[in-house]
Structures are given as C-alpha cells and as structure tokens.
Amino acid sequence: MGENKTDTILSIRGLNVSFATHDGEVRAVKNVDFDVRPGETVAIVGESGSGKSQSMMALMGLLASNGRATGSARYRDQELIGMSERRLNKVRGEKITMIFQEPMTSLDPLYKIGRQISEPLIHHGGLLSAAQARPRVLELLRLVGIPDPERRIDSYPHELSGGQRQRVMIAMALANNPDILIADEPTTALDVTVQAQILALLAELQSRLGMAIVFITHDLGIVRRFADRVYVMRSGEVVEEGATEALFSTPKHAYTKMLLEAEPTGRKAPPPANAPILLEGRNVEVTFTIGGGFLAGEPLMLRAVNRISIALKKGQTIGIVGESGSGKSTLGRALLRLLPSDGAIRFGGRDISTAGREEMRPLRREMQLVFQDPFGSLSPRMTIGQVITEGLLVHEPSLSGKDRDRRAIEALREVGLDPAMRNRYAHEFSGGQRQRIAIARAIILKPKVVVLDEPTSALDRSVQKQIVDLLRDLQQAHDLSYLFISHDLAVVRAMSDYIIVMKQGQIVEEGPTAEIFDDPREEYTQTLMAAAIDVTKFRAAAPS
Template sequence: MSLVEVKDLSISFGDHAVVHAISLSIDPGQRVGVVGESGSGKSLTALSIIDLLPESDKTKGDIVRNVPTGESLRGKHIGMVFQEPMTALNPLMKVGDQIREALELHLPGIDFVARVAELIEEVELPPSVANRYPHELSGGQRQRIGLAIALAGEPELLIADEPTSALDMITQAQIIALIKRVCKAHNMALLFISHDLGAVAALCDFVHVLERGKQVESGTTSSVLKSPQQAYTKRLIAAAKPTRRRLTTRTIGPPLLELDGISKRFKLPGPIWAKKSYVQALSDISLTIREAECVGLVGPSGCGKTTLSRIIAGLQTAQRGTIQFDGHAYGRKLGEMPRAARRELSMVFQDPFGSFDPRLNMAQSLYEPLNLMPELDHAERRERVHMALERVGLTPEMLKRHPHAFSGGQRQRLAIARALVLRPKLVVLDEPVSALDVSIRGDVLELLADLRENFGIAYLFVSHDLDVVRAVADRVLVMDKGKIVEQGDVDTVFDAPQAEITQRLLDARLGV
C-alpha cells in the first residue's frame, strides 16, 4: 500500500489554474523526484501533500495519506525541508531550541537535550551548534538544521523542496548524500522537488516531469533519462548536459585589465577597545584579462569571487594593489576608478529580479547608464538603447513596461542590454545564469557568445557552475580562501586539475 496517493490534483488561484490533474504515489521508503522549471506547480503540489497550501488556493482531486488518523500530520508523519536556508529558520531562536520545539510537539516525555544532540550528530554537525543562532551558521549548516527539524518527529515521508538550489556545488553534493543516507537509515520515503535533473538522478528511483502545471512524463529515473518520450523532457535533459563549446573567430588582443597584488580585508565586529581582528577576503590577487577574452572565475562560496568582481567593477576599493584597465590606473594609492574607465565596464548580476529598480520602467533603467556619456545627443542614445535591445532579442515597445511584467529570462536579457548600451570593453558577469531555468540558460549563453563575436567584448565570468564555465570561457581562474590557487586554459585545468579545491569542485558535479 502506498504511503501517499495523489489523484487528479488540480490547484487554482481564483480562476487561474496552476496545477492540472497531477497524479502520483509514493511507497514507503521510496524516493520520488518531481522535476520542473519555475511556475511548473511542483512546489504547490508538495505543499498540498503536507497540507500547507494558503487558504485562498482552491484544490480539486484527492490526496490519500496512509497514516494513522487523529494524529498531527505535519512534522509527525510528513517532514519538510525548504529551499531558502537563509530565511527558513527563526533568526531570534537558537537552532537547538528550534529542533527541540518539534520534539516537544511530537515526542513528549523523551530526553529532549539528548535527542537534539543525536539529531545534530545525525546531520553531521558538531554538538556546539545547538547553542548557536541561524545567522552564525553557513547556508549548508542551516540546511542541515532544517533537515534535523524535519527528522525530529520521525516522519514516514520527507518532502524536500529545492533544498540545495541556494547552495554551492560542494555543499549541494554533501547535502544530497546526507539526505540519501538519512532516508535509507530510517527507511523514510522522499519526495524531492527540484529544477535540477542531475540532483534528482542522484537521489530518486522514480521521477515525474512537470511542465506548466501538467504532468508530461513519469517513470523510473533511469528509463526517463535514458529514453525520454516527450520533447520537453528531452529539452531538459539536453540543457542539463554540459553545453557544447563555441569557438570564437575573434583574436584575443593585448591585455585590457591587469590586477597587481590586490588585497582586501574586512574588519570583524568587536568592542572598540579590543584588538581589531580581520578576515582576509583577498590576498595578493594578480590577474590579466585580454581584449575579447572570456575568463572564468570559479570557487566555493565564500572564496572571495564576489568581492574580487566588485573591486574590478569599482564598487569597492582594495587596501593594497593596483588596477590597470584600458589605459587607466587606479587602486588604493591611485584613487577611485575614473569616470572614463567606468563607461568601458559594465556588470550583470545574478538575480534578474533584484537588479532592476521596480519603480523605474525599462526605458529609465536602460537609458540611465548613458548619463556617463554626456556627449551623446538624444537620437544617438535612442539608437544605442534600441540596438542593445535588438541584440538581446527584445523589442523597443517593451521599454514602457516595468520589471514585474517580464519573465526571469527576459529580465536577464534586459540586464545584459543595460550592460551593452555603453558598448563596454569588459563585462563582469556575476553568476549570470544561476537564477535562470535550465532551458533559458542555453539561450542566454548563446547570446553572450554572439555579443563577443560581434563586438569583441571581454568577459569575466564568475560562476560556481564548472560546466557552464567550461562551455564559455577560454581561460579559468580557480579561487579558494581569497587566493588564486590555479589558473590556465579551461580544458587543461578541468582535465588535469592540480589544486585540491579544483578536484573537489569537479567531483561535486551532478551529471545526468
């Protein structure tokens, strides 16, 4: 008898149907994956199984849960882990107490302190974390605490809704291995929700593919991956495989950007009279990017990738070192990045939802960088904006709309268009495709390759995704703990990694 049986489940917000007649069943101890892109209805399906849908949503169909009636469902029989480890825990409560709360609800009368310690050990954390607050833990550690909370009631089913999408590759691989081990040890069933086929393949025996609220394909993971029947599944599988590398006909020119001995440290908080302590974010970074070259920058989270890209873009200053960019020199002793250099450099950020001012329409956002070029008249500005839009495959009519009226993929195209209006020589791309669905990812990478081909733009491509970097970059820099530990031609570095961290990053990849 299956543990949970969902029959023809439909969910709608008002008149708008978002989930259409989904059926799935989970047997005791079975690990089932639900794959789909954003808006496919996969999270809503999960929330309806644990009975947490907002009251305003209307559901049709049946959900049969074969658990003893009269007892609480949530926590006791079904545990759930959520996507965002940063916000999923109460920031004002020690994590041990948050685990203990679940125990008090479901297992009254046991030795809470001892059981909390056991759960923390089970998710492979040191015992001392019980007395810590969520902000003192890393994303991966918080996600482990989320798992410990879900395990506290000893449920028969664990639902994990994108538990690793906010984590870096190495942490993701560890969390997936942990979930698998815990499920096996307790003979616990798993419903794993993800946009990432690789993660599903690593964990699940059975998979359901959802597209815009419809179930397009179901089957054992191996059969679906080996011989997909539907076009959509085939596209997802193709997109999850490493993109084929596109060679450029551009010749790589003389050095455009040169960093020499860049160091940056942050002061740690403490009493004003105490000896100051620092964390070294970057130590003695030197690198070169040539004209029309695409350089990848990879490393685990917290290695200093973002700080380095912000320093290159002039958003932060380093304590030591100099930067030469397009004939301008700047740095700690040489002063701020000059205005004339700023217009030769643009930046594209990870989150296409957060990187546009929601109150400005797209015209205002796209014309704004041109204030750096006061010599342009109105017609020239217009031409630049329209051309940039055309390049990214959008039309000038869209300029009147505000950010909320665009999809994630469109917004990232607009962010690239905004970076292009200045016709910069260098674009710093900070995880430009990580927040995008896999099917759009390929389009955006293709667009970046086109732009480089046509305009000879150089890129610094910051990413945690090694396959993407391998597909787009000529050269790669590997960072760890604020230092560049390895660099060279992408194929050389990835085929024969020298540094330990490169090897670990490569091992953490989840293929399909």
C-alpha cells in the same frame, strides 16, 4: 519499515491548485496524479512555474491565502485536501515533513538552532520543554553531521554556513521519524561540493530511516541517480512519468527531451596570443574590518582577497570558480574599483589603482557588472525602457529622449526581447527575461569589460543555456571581455577559455579551461571537479 515497496503511502489524484488574482483565476496545477511508495525517492522536475512546488504545498496545507486546492491527496487512507487545520497539524511536521531551498528564510534569526529543532519534538513528540528535548536535538545534530553539536546547539542561524543551515533544516524535518520527506530544491543555492554532501546525507538517512523522499528540482543531473521514479511537469500538468533510467534513456515527450538537452554545451576558443590586455591586477588585496570599538575590543581583520594577480585580454573570458566565501565576487568588484583595495589595477594600459570617483566616471561605461539576482538590481518603480537607458543619462547626456528610446529598442532586440515590452515593469517578467534586461542595461553602453557575477545560478537549466548562448553571441559581436564568476562548473566550462580557482582569498590553480577540467593538479580543484562531474555518487555510497 516492513512495508512492501509496491504499496502506496501517498496517493494524489486529480489535484488542482488555483489562485485568485486581480486578473482572474490562475490555474497553477491541473488535474495531476502522483504516487509515493515506502522508502522510494520520487523526483518532480520542471522549470520555474511548472507547478511542482505548489502541488506539494497544497497537500501540506501551505498554499497562500488566495490559493485553493481541489482533488484528492490520501496519506495512509487519510484525505489531506480539506482536512481541518487541527488534524492536518498531526500529520505535517510528524508524518510528512518539508525542507526548502533557502534555509535562512525558514529559520528564525532570533532563536538558537537547538530551540528551533526542539519545537517539532515538543509539539508532536509529547515532550514538555526544550530541556527535555535537548538529548534528542543533540542526537539529531550528530545524525546530520553538524560538527561539535554540544557547542553548535546554542548557535544562531547566522553563525552557520549555508550547508550547515540546510543540515539543521533536515534535522528539524527528521525529528519525529517521518514517513515522507519533501525536499523542495534543497541544494540549488549551495556550492557543488556542499550540494554533494547534502545529497549524500539525504541518501544515507533515507537508507537508515526507511523514509520516502519527494525531491523537487529543476536539476536533472541530480535526479538521474538520486531518484527511483520521475514526474515531469510543465505548465501545471504532468507530461511524462516513469522509472528514472527509462525516462532518461528513452524520453517520450518533447519537453522532457528539451530538459535533458538543456546542459550548456560548446567550448570557448581562446583569444589570439597577441590580443592586448584590457584589465590587469597585480598583487590585489582586499581587507575587511569586522567588529571592534570601545567595548568590543580589537577589530578582526579579514583578508578576503590575498595578493592575487590576473590579466584579462580583449575577447577573453576568464572563469573564476570556488566555493562561497572564496573571494570570487570581492575580486571582481575590486578590479572594477567598486571596493577599496591594495595593489595595482590597470585598465586599457592606464593605472586606475588610486583613481577617484570623478576620474573613474568616464571609465564606468567601459566596465560593466551583471549581478546574480536581476530582480534585486532592477528598480521596481521604473519601466524596463527607463532601466536600460538610465546609464545613458549619465554617460551620454546629450542624447534626446527619442535617441535613448531607439538605443533601448536596439539593446532589447540584441538580447532577444520584444522592444514592445519596454514600457512594462520588472515584476512582469520571468527570471530569464529579467536577466536579459540586466544584460541589455550593460551592453547599451558599449562596454569593453563585463564582470558577470553568478548570472545564471538562479535560473532553470534550459534558461541557463539560453543566457550562455546569448552571452557568447554578444561577446563575438562586440569583442567583449568577460570575468565570469560562478560555482556552476558546467556553465563555467561552456563560457570560459581560462580558469582561476580560488579558495580563502587565494588562487590555488589557474590555466586553460581544458587543462583545469581534464587534468587538475591541486587537490582542492580535483575535489571541485569530482563533485561537479559526478555529484550523485552518494547514491551508490549510501549504506544499505
């Protein structure tokens, strides 16, 4: 763009963001300063609730209706705070654009992606119709690497993968060649290989187009090579800032040091060689029927799990890894007899392949499941004490209310929560606390096997570490067996003593954790490991 790298195109001074609530004013951002220079990448890092997203939403005029921003945010000498909606619309979407963590919630499901990408071109670019914008839309789809753009331009969002939808959001953001792209957790919900592709794309586009990027994230592994400078936020304040390498090599603030040390560590020892097998599947198959009917023609048969065999021993953790759609979660549910399947399934030496609901009922307490999103699995109408003890009403109906309350107190203490909070509701807790509640609900029944389905993927890295430590402590205390399903390989390595790698419903490789991570044999496994070990190689690979 011909500008000096020492110039500042966005200068934020004394920014405050507050929200009016029933409990009074909540200050989300407190007197923060940021600078963004042409063509650089600035990372804003911190845990959930630190104020990093609200800082950028404020300057974009996108705060919730009960939100208020004060202070200064100057873009090329234009003050954005307090700017009229009409004038602000000339800046956002053209000069400053934003992409979000979950593109499916940002894209309109009723409109084709071509029409949605054309909207900023029509609104800001002076074009009169989608037909006039079509050549530029195709150009943008090619730019962001969407395959077969002539066909995909007429696709709906649900017809694209998560990575393709994020590419569409990037195309929309780039439509009018912005000065600044704000990327708010754009890769958190993506598989590690897709994450690497999206980050490589952003670095390449930045180099080609000369735009600045403000990258909001809680993943410091991404930040180290992607960002030029870093601002660390905690409780609405900037606690440290500096050049990326300096901040990583010599962090000054205790909070920054804590974030840098938050990677899950340690290695799980395997169970004894003679440990009994608790849960076993032989040639397990799960097939879904899609479509079909009188007018729809023949249904499509999708084999989500294809003849998989697995044996989980007492005290063992088997990590199941693979990209979205590989069949990981489907396999876990099939082994718990929560989905119909073919093949043989044995639990505790007993064949449960054809067991009906009544036969399975007494076994349910011994086979528990913890989900990725605890908020979605916890009833908003029940106190957490009621949530945790709900299973006891089914499996131990003779217990008195007093005994159930005593068991809830024990379970909450075991997962590191204050039992005094058992009369609160799920929405009153943080994401990490809600996941502890979900774990307490599982362990109160004293299970033998727990299937953990992406239990840490929605959590901050520091909270992930706490949950991993908790799960390992509980496993040791109760001799639990885990099936740990995840696409986060750092967490899988810390949790598992055996790994199964899945792709398109099949096992492509399996073995002890150290063997899979240190010496993978299959090309697909090597690709997964390479993306996880150095997800940021894209920075050096991007054209200059």
